Amino acid sequence: MEAITTVELIMLTVVSAATPLLLAATGELVAEKSGVLNLGVEGMMLIGAVCAFVGALTSGSWMLGIIAGAVGGVLMSMLFGLLTLIFLANQVASGLALTLFGIGLSSLIGIPFIGLPIEKLPTLSLPFLSDIPLLGPLLFSQDVLIYLSVIMAFAVHWFLNHTKPGLVLRAVGESHDAAHSIGYAVVKIRFLAVMFGGAMAGLGGAFLSLSYTPMWVEHMTAGRGWIALAIVVFATWKPGRVIIGAYLFGSVTILQLHLQGIGVQIPAQILSMLPYLVTILVLVLISRHSTRVKLNAPACIGQIFHPNT
Amino acid sequence: MWSCLTGLASLENWIQPDPESVPVRTRDPNEFIAMPASNSLLSMRGITKAFPGVVANDSIDFEIAEGNIHALLGENGAGKSTLVKIIYGYYSADAGTIYWQGEPAKISSPAHARQMGIGMVFQHFSLFEAMTVRENIELAVTSRKKGVELSDEIRSVSDAYGLELDPDRDVFSLSVGERQRVEIVRCLLQSPKLLIMDEPTSVLTPQEADKLFTVLRRLADQGCAVLYISHKLEEIRVLCHHATILRQGKVVTQCDPTQVDTKELAELMIGRSLKPPTAKAKKTGQVVFSVRNLCRAAESERNISLKDISFDVRTGEVFGIAGVAGNGQTELLGMLSGEVLADQDSAVSIDNVDCGRAGVQARRDLGLASVPEERLGHGVVGNMSLTENVFLSGHEKYGLSKNLLMHFSNARSYSQKICDEFDVRHSGIHVDASSLSGGNLQKFLMGREILQYPAVMIASQPTWGIDAGSQAAIHQSLLDLAENGAAVIVISQDLDELMALCDRISVMFAGQLSESYSVSSLTAQSIGLLMGGAQVELNQDVGNAN
Numbered sequence: 042m043e044a045i046t047t048v049e050l051i052m053l054t055v056v057s058a059a060t061p062l063l064l065a066a067t068g069e070l071v072a073e074k075s076g077v078l079n080l081g082v083e084g085m086m087l088i089g090a091v092c093a094f095v096g097a098l099t100s101g102s103w104m105l106g107i108i109a110g111a112v113g114g115v116l117m118s119m120l121f122g123l124l125t126l127i128f129l130a131n132q133v134a135s136g137l138a139l140t141l142f143g144i145g146l147s148s149l150i151g152i153p154f155i156g157l158p159i160e161k162l163p164t165l166s167l168p169f170l171s172d173i174p175l176l177g178p179l180l181f182s183q184d185v186l187i188y189l190s191v192i193m194a195f196a197v198h199w200f201l202n203h204t205k206p207g208l209v210l211r212a213v214g215e216s217h218d219a220a221h222s223i224g225y226a227v228v229k230i231r232f233l234a235v236m237f238g239g240a241m242a243g244l245g246g247a248f249l250s251l252s253y254t255p256m257w258v259e260h261m262t263a264g265r266g267w268i269a270l271a272i273v274v275f276a277t278w279k280p281g282r283v284i285i286g287a288y289l290f291g292s293v294t295i296l297q298l299h300l301q302g303i304g305v306q307i308p309a310q311i312l313s314m315l316p317y318l319v320t321i322l323v324l325v326l327i328s329r330h331s332t333r334v335k336l337n338a339p340a341c342i343g344q345i346f347h348p349n350t
Numbered sequence: 351m352w353s354c355l356t357g358l359a360s361l362e363n364w365i366q367p368d369p370e371s372v373p374v375r376t377r378d379p380n381e382f383i384a385m386p387a388s389n390s391l392l393s394m395r396g397i398t399k400a401f402p403g404v405v406a407n408d409s410i411d412f413e414i415a416e417g418n419i420h421a422l423l424g425e426n427g428a429g430k431s432t433l434v435k436i437i438y439g440y441y442s443a444d445a446g447t448i449y450w451q452g453e454p455a456k457i458s459s460p461a462h463a464r465q466m467g468i469g470m471v472f473q474h475f476s477l478f479e480a481m482t483v484r485e486n487i488e489l490a491v492t493s494r495k496k497g498v499e500l501s502d503e504i505r506s507v508s509d510a511y512g513l514e515l516d517p518d519r520d521v522f523s524l525s526v527g528e529r530q531r532v533e534i535v536r537c538l539l540q541s542p543k544l545l546i547m548d549e550p551t552s553v554l555t556p557q558e559a560d561k562l563f564t565v566l567r568r569l570a571d572q573g574c575a576v577l578y579i580s581h582k583l584e585e586i587r588v589l590c591h592h593a594t595i596l597r598q599g600k601v602v603t604q605c606d607p608t609q610v611d612t613k614e615l616a617e618l619m620i621g622r623s624l625k626p627p628t629a630k631a632k633k634t635g636q637v638v639f640s641v642r643n644l645c646r647a648a649e650s651e652r653n654i655s656l657k658d659i660s661f662d663v664r665t666g667e668v669f670g671i672a673g674v675a676g677n678g679q680t681e682l683l684g685m686l687s688g689e690v691l692a693d694q695d696s697a698v699s700i701d702n703v704d705c706g707r708a709g710v711q712a713r714r715d716l717g718l719a720s721v722p723e724e725r726l727g728h729g730v731v732g733n734m735s736l737t738e739n740v741f742l743s744g745h746e747k748y749g750l751s752k753n754l755l756m757h758f759s760n761a762r763s764y765s766q767k768i769c770d771e772f773d774v775r776h777s778g779i780h781v782d783a784s785s786l787s788g789g790n791l792q793k794f795l796m797g798r799e800i801l802q803y804p805a806v807m808i809a810s811q812p813t814w815g816i817d818a819g820s821q822a823a824i825h826q827s828l829l830d831l832a833e834n835g836a837a838v839i840v841i842s843q844d845l846d847e848l849m850a851l852c853d854r855i856s857v858m859f860a861g862q863l864s865e866s867y868s869v870s871s872l873t874a875q876s877i878g879l880l881m882g883g884a885q886v887e888l889n890q891d892v893g894n895a896n
Contacts, residue, residue: 205488212478212489219476222440223490224461340479 051295052179056187057253059291061086061245061262063190065269066276066283067197068241072118073273074201075234076214076341080136081121082242083266084143089114089246091147094257095154103162107186107247114243115236117143122235126228129345144260154257162186162252186248191284193241198280210234214339217346227346242266264317271320277337293319390452391416391575392437392544397446399432406432408599409446414544414592419566419576421586421607423619424596425817426787430579433596434546437577438470439463465492469537470546471530477521483532484517490536508535511565526675527558534565545569546577551585552815555674556845556878563589581817583612584846597621620819634853635665638837639718639806644697644706646681646690654678654861656685661856661866663806663837668828670852671841671863674881675811678861679841680723683810686839687720688713700806714746717805721795721812723841725788729795732784736776737765739783740798747802764801772797773823789820796827807831810841825851843881845874857881 065082072079079085092113097106121139124130162184170181201207210230213220217227245265250257268290276282297312305312393413399406406429414420424430435441437448439457448455450466457463463470477486484501501517508515513531521529530550537545547566551559566576566589580586586593586607593607595618602618610618640662648655656678663669673679684690685698688710692698697706700716708716722728730739740761745751750761765779772793776786783791792812799807809828813821828851832838841858842848848855849869857864857880864880 208481208485208489212481212485215478215480216476219478220489222460222470222472222476224439224459224464225489337480 049179051299054298055288055292055295056179056183057291058294059288060187060190061248061253061265062269062272062290063194063284063287064186064245064248065242065266066272066287067190067194067280068114068238068245069269070273070276070278070280070283071197071201071210071241072231072234072238073342074214074278074339075210075231076217076339076344076346077122077125077231077235077238078132078136078343079118079121079139079235079238080133080270081117081139081143081266082238082269083262083264084140084147085114085117085239085242086246086249086262086266086269087143087147087260088117088150089243090250090261091151091154091246091257092243093247094159094250095150097251098154098157098159103160103251106251107244110247110251111240111243114239114241114246116239118235118239118242119232121239122232125345126231126235129347131345132343140266148259151257151259155259157256159251159255161255162248184252186244186252189244190248190287194280194284201280211339214341217341217344221346231346242269245269268316268320271324275320275323278339279337290316290319389415389417390449393449394433394437395447395449397433397436397443397448399436399441399443405599407436407443410596410599410601412594412601414575414577416543416575417570417573418592419570419578419590421590421593422577422579422596423583423586423593423615425619425819426789426815427598428596428619428817429599430596431548432599434470434548434577434579437463437544438468438546464490464540464542467540467543468546469540469542469544470548471533471537471550472548477529477532479520479522481521482517483515483519483521483524486521486532487517487536487539491539503539504535507538511535511538511568512561513565527554530554530562534562538569542574544575544577546579548579549581549815550578551580551582552844555843555881556874557882558674559585581815581821582846583607583615583818586615587612595619616818620817634667635835637662638665638701639663639839640699641686642697642699643694644682644685644692646685646692648681654681656681656861659863661863663839665805665835665837666832667854668832668838668840668852669866670848670855670869671839671858672845672848672855672877672881673841673843673858675843677858679810679858681861682858682863683720683722683808683841686808687718687722711746714743718808719743719799719802719804719806720808721792721799721810723810723814725791725795726784730783730791733782735781736769736779736783736786736794737761739794740765740768744798744802768794768797768801771801772827789816792816793820793823793827796824800827800831804831804836806837806839808839808841811844812840812842813844813847814842821847845877848877849874 065086069079069082089110093106093110096109097103100106117139121135124135125132164182164184165188166182171177173181201211209220209225213225213227213230221227246262249261249265254261272283272286272290275286293316297315300307300312301309390413395411397407397410397412410429410433412433422430422433432441436443437457439459439462442458448457455466457466457468478489484504487504488500504515504517508531513535515528515531515535521532524532550562554562563585566578570576578586578590587610590607592604593615594604595602595615597619602621607615642660644656644659646656654677659682661669671679671682685692688705688708691709692706695704695707699705700713700718703716705713705716726732731742737758738761740748741750741756744764745756748760748764750757750764762779768774769776769779774786774790774794774797776790783794786794796809796812807828812824812828816824825847828838828840840848840851852869854866854868855872855877856866857877859881
């Protein structure tokens with residue numbers, strides 16, 4: 042009995058570690074599929090985290106907190122969209138700037154709220170299903186953001202592959218000139234995709250400050266935004282594989298904690314490096330299959346679109 | 351390119367202008383305005399469009415009738431594409447009126463143009479490579495049909511016009527001709543009233559072009575108007591009912607292309623008399639460039655693997671490699687220039703020095719020069735100035751750098767010299783290379799390499815998308831180079847060009863190079879068959895092959 046609960050506990054923590062990654066990576070996938078590389082995920086997550094925390098604490102409603110987190114992420118992404126899609130600034134530089142800006146701004150907003158306690162997001166147990174032994178509590182007794190993260194990944198898969206707007210979004214990322222010549226509003230579509238990415242990153246941040254560790258700590262995303270970016274490439278821009286990637290990277294994070302806990306004779310710093318090392322390793326491995334990545338990778342990613350040339 | 355049958359005859363015309371050629375029957379553009387527009391589909395009055403620094407269209411009057419195939423002719427930069435983009439709703443005109451079926455119309459966007467019944471097949475295809483044929487078509491048509499239903503509709507339309515297409519194939523795996531079919535079918539599904547074709551045959555084999563013409567004629571018979579843009583004067587004479595010639599943004603004349611010979615059409619286009627390239631009697635010498643059993647495995651499914659390629663080129667000789675793009679020419683050029691190394695050192699030799707394992711600079715030192723197909727990005731760096739671009743391939747031969755420092759004054763005088771000798775029209779040698787038009791950029795590239803006096807020159811698609819004036823200049827410079835004792839290799843899919851320049855021609859198909867044939871033993875039709883992969887019995891040019 043003891044053994045089962047330990048396993049359950051570990052798996053529960055894996056789910057928690059994977060969820061912010063899954064949310065942010067799903068959003069970034071949509072933005073990248075439309076041809077926009079937004080490196081500001083980390084910054085958007087931080088703003089999402091602080092907005093969600095402040096929102097929930099001041100209003101007393103976790104629902105308003107989640108909404109505030111998403112809105113914070115969207116506002117950040119709109120700033121990015123304005124710079125890169127309207128003023129045609131370089132996407133890489135703007136994305137990095139967005140992250141730095143997010144780190145600073147979230148710290149500023151969060152100063153009065155450091156160390157304040159908040160109630161963790163309530164778990165929504167689905168009737169009957171959550172009574173299944175082992176799997177029940179794991180799959181069907183979670184909070185709303187965990188359900189949402191998985192649902193959104195499937196929804197994005199369906200949207201991209203089975204709807205006309207999804208086809209158009211992929212087309213815009215594949216060749217903005219061709220899409221424009223057919224008459225699609227490239228900038229508008231990309232702006233919406235970027236905003237979706239911002240909302241999802243904001244939700245990822247909200248999960249961190251409302252559920253994972255229900256409090257506000259400066260720079261509490263601790264590089265998860267970057268891992269989310271890596272997951273998108275790892276998944277070769279496929280939503281289904283984003284789920285696998287997020288849970289894989291989540292597991293590595295948790296594994297690292299547990300290895301430290303049971304006193305494995307490896308310096309803690311090396312263990313903390315693990316998720317990043319795995320990221321690099323995976324990136325190297327998949328880029329060997331150059332064509333297979335190319336086929337899924339949006340061909341116009343990161344390119345500036347000048348409509349009149 | 352289709353017109354190669356007649357192309358040969360026209361070639362003779364170019365070399366020996368027919369003294370009794372028919373005078374041009376031009377029409378006063380004003381007379382045109384007064385014409386009743388009874389069956390007029392589209393007419394444009396006083397269309398003006400200016401871009402910073404240039405008036406691309408200067409009060410253009412233009413008319414196209416139902417069921418007509420109407421040619422739009424002009425040099426690069428004459429304003430053809432601007433005019434077409436105005437028709438297709440890409441740009442809006444600064445001044446002027448457009449009438450569609452007799453009613454004033456405003457075409458606000460490409461989507462609007464398609465709704466009105468205007469379809470366009472682009473020169474640089476506007477397809478999405480990583481998507482299937484069906485997805486590509488679904489994106490462009492406003493049909494409610496989806497999935498299997500749309501696939502069936504695609505099949506029925508493509509069958510009806512003899513344009514075979516598999517809706518489920520990925521576009522990147524299609525040949526250029528098949529991609530064009532996708533674009534055409536995409537337009538046909540909208541049952542257009544006006545179909546705009548922008549240089550459609552520049553990428554087709556003669557046989558494919560022939561098929562295309564059949565389709566276009568059939569469309570015209572059904573009442574669809576076709577606006578046909580091309581540099582190829584012969585095919586315009588064969589296909590089109592009317593022609594409008596533009597020069598520097600203005601309508602020069604309207605004429606019936608069947609009544610005018612190609613030389614006159616060309617001169618109307620460029621506005622001065624055209625000097626056809628002339629080749630003096632050539633002395634071919636010993637073999638200076640030879641390729642032996644060159645192989646290259648394809649890196650990916652998008653590449654072609656090269657199979658056992660061998661050929662020799664002698665001094666003073668122009669050797670042509672014909673073939674439809676995508677049959678391994680790009681891969682071959684990379685191996686000849688040294689960007690990709692061969693497995694054996696003996697695979698490539700220059701002046702009897704094996705250099706198959708030597709890189710680009712080593713081969714340049716041996717006297718090799720190459721001009722790649724892709725001008726911007728491969729031939730020159732677009733956002734570097736002309737002077738800086740001279741450095742890239744010329745720093746050694748021109749003595750432009752010393753102790754790692756650049757000699758800017760020398761570089762400037764060299765780039766000036768290139769521009770002067772090769773008639774590169776530019777607004778200063780300090781401007782970005784990307785600001786030059788295709789023809790001028792290509793002349794600059796040719797000049798940069800030729801002034802280094804190469805022993806072996808490789809030029810890939812040297813006049814692709816370039817107007818007649820620049821084309822003649824580039825052809826002449828290649829012939830001069832051969833006359834001065836260099837070995838010249840021209841990789842091209844333009845048969846007229848190869849026939850005009852080359853002494854011997856081999857055909858590339860699916861990564862294999864055919865034996866070489868002397869030009870006199872070939873007809874356009876037989877090369878066309880070889881380009882399509884057919885086995886043709888020809889008298890092989892035994893004397894020169896190997």
